[in-house]
Amino acid sequence: MATGRNHRPATSRSRGIPEATVARLPLYLRALTALSERSVPTVSSEELAAAAGVNSAKLRKDFSYLGSYGTRGVGYDVEYLVYQISRELGLTQDWPVVIVGIGNLGAALANYGGFASRGFRVAALIDADPTLAGRTVAGIQVQHTDGLEQIIADNGVSIGVIATPAGSAQQVCDRLVAAGVTSILNFAPTVLSVPEGVDVRKVDLSIELQILAFHEQRKAGEEAPEEEETAPPAAPPAAAVTKRSEPGPDGDVPAVMPA
Numbered sequence: 001m002a003t004g005r006n007h008r009p010a011t012s013r014s015r016g017i018p019e020a021t022v023a024r025l026p027l028y029l030r031a032l033t034a035l036s037e038r039s040v041p042t043v044s045s046e047e048l049a050a051a052a053g054v055n056s057a058k059l060r061k062d063f064s065y066l067g068s069y070g071t072r073g074v075g076y077d078v079e080y081l082v083y084q085i086s087r088e089l090g091l092t093q094d095w096p097v098v099i100v101g102i103g104n105l106g107a108a109l110a111n112y113g114g115f116a117s118r119g120f121r122v123a124a125l126i127d128a129d130p131t132l133a134g135r136t137v138a139g140i141q142v143q144h145t146d147g148l149e150q151i152i153a154d155n156g157v158s159i160g161v162i163a164t165p166a167g168s169a170q171q172v173c174d175r176l177v178a179a180g181v182t183s184i185l186n187f188a189p190t191v192l193s194v195p196e197g198v199d200v201r202k203v204d205l206s207i208e209l210q211i212l213a214f215h216e217q218r219k220a221g222e223e224a225p226e227e228e229e230t231a232p233p234a235a236p237p238a239a240a241v242t243k244r245s246e247p248g249p250d251g252d253v254p255a256v257m258p259a
């Protein structure tokens with residue numbers, strides 16, 4: 001099943017919106033939702049850009065793809081933009097989601113209230129451990145992986161979340177895809193291979209931490225007084241050098257949102 005490449009198009013399939021813009025829409029939506037909750041009626045591109053952590057020229061360009069230009073001197077209508085972006089992201093409908101792997105992470109995700117409020121209903125929790133089957137997590141009974149295909153079909157699920165160990169993730173992914181799932185959020189630290197037409201998003205908090213560590217190290221380097229550079233460790237003997245494995249052909253996108 002794990003054949004073919006997931007060729008990610010440069011633009012979204014709906015109306016030629018660039019993927020980079022699509023990736024920023026949730027940031028705008030989050031900022032706009034906060035304004036809406038405070039009953040703020042309009043917002044300028046600069047204010048909204050600052051709240052979303054995005055450059056304001058980029059924001060205006062992004063909104064032009066939605067056909068939203070704002071009113072000079074007034075700004076953007078908050079409620080209407082919330083509606084427009086939600087519609088563009090497909091959030092005006094309810095998306096049933098299954099989570100596979102109900103360990104520490106899967107249970108935490110199941111308990112996270114933020115999915116439901118954003119239109120993602122956790123329809124089922126699935127785990128391979130027979131001792132977990134029947135247990136209730138976040139008010140939902142965990143079901144055994146034996147029934148995975150039936151669960152997907154019964155609930156009309158198109159989005160699956162993988163929170164299993166890395167070693168089982170590809171097999172789980174293959175079963176989800178064979179059962180009809182076409183979007184996967186992968187938390188397992190492995191590259192998934194999926195057929196054309198299946199989207200994979202990968203979340204890896206340790207990669208985010210590593211990037212922060214890189215910046216911390218650079219900051220520390222800038223602050224430290226000049227001193228002799230530490231010699232790098234000696235290169236390993238040729239025999240000990242192993243070839244780095246090539247990333248698998250899943251074409252998934254790192255969790256880091258473009259600024």
Ligand SMILES: NC(=O)c1ccc[n+]([C@@H]2O[C@H](COP(=O)([O-])OP(=O)(O)OC[C@H]3O[C@@H](n4cnc5c(N)ncnc54)[C@H](O)[C@@H]3O)[C@@H](O)[C@H]2O)c1
Pocket residue numbers: 100101102103104105106126127128129132145163164165166168171172186187188189203204205206
């Ligand atoms: N992306 C991140 O930022 C992040 C953060 C924490 C953990 N993780 C990863 O998430 C995964 C889960 O971590 P955890 O701490 O919850 O582990 P865990 O061991 O607590 O839970 C894993 C669960 O997966 C189940 N499982 C194993 N094989 C399965 C299969 N084939 N089908 C269905 N269920 C299966 C196990 O029974 C277990 O309940 C790991 O891969 C971990 O590395 C990622």
